[in-house]
Amino acid sequence: MVEIKQRKAGRGIADRRRRLRDNLWPDIDDEDLWLRKNRVGFTTVPRTINLIGRILDQMSGKGSPVFETYLALWCWVFDEGFVEVRTPRELAYEAGFAGPRAEATWRGRMRKLEELGVIAIKPGLLGDFQYVLMYDPIKVIAGIYESRPKDVAYQSLVSRLIQIGADEPL
Numbered sequence: 001m002v003e004i005k006q007r008k009a010g011r012g013i014a015d016r017r018r019r020l021r022d023n024l025w026p027d028i029d030d031e032d033l034w035l036r037k038n039r040v041g042f043t044t045v046p047r048t049i050n051l052i053g054r055i056l057d058q059m060s061g062k063g064s065p066v067f068e069t070y071l072a073l074w075c076w077v078f079d080e081g082f083v084e085v086r087t088p089r090e091l092a093y094e095a096g097f098a099g100p101r102a103e104a105t106w107r108g109r110m111r112k113l114e115e116l117g118v119i120a121i122k123p124g125l126l127g128d129f130q131y132v133l134m135y136d137p138i139k140v141i142a143g144i145y146e147s148r149p150k151d152v153a154y155q156s157l158v159s160r161l162i163q164i165g166a167d168e169p170l
């Protein structure tokens with residue numbers, strides 16, 4: 001029963017936001033917008049992805065930001081939380097790396113993400129990083145912060161989780 005009420009509430013919010021948008025931009029057509037239900041090529045991304053990224057970059061240490069690599073993985077993942085990497089060069093490029101050291105830099109960032117515990121990597125015929133499992137980043141971050149002081153990045157993430165009504169604030 002609660003789930004049905006939440007779905008109805010979600011539609012009400014969506015309807016109100018649509019009415020507000022139409023009021024603010026009366027001449028806009030849906031075809032002019034990137035609407036999830038009208039387009040292909042979407043994945044589910046946490047509303048907190050930017051805050052997750054800040055925390056991951058902070059934890060990875062100076063000179064080794066990992067968020068762009070993590071975001072590139074999110075853009076390849078499907079609902080089963082698993083990515084099959086067929087061309088590491090492509091993912092390296094999407095993560096912002098180019099040139100002769102692109103793949104080596106990408107591999108280093110992938111190892112760092114694995115060390116942080118947000119992904120697991122398995123080798124395959126196409127290389128050491130062919131299979132990537134994407135763990136729930138909120139649970140991973142919660143586990144990391146059990147043994148460290150709660151800083152501004154953590155508090156920002158908790159605040160946003162509460163704001164969006166997430167079931168699992170840290």
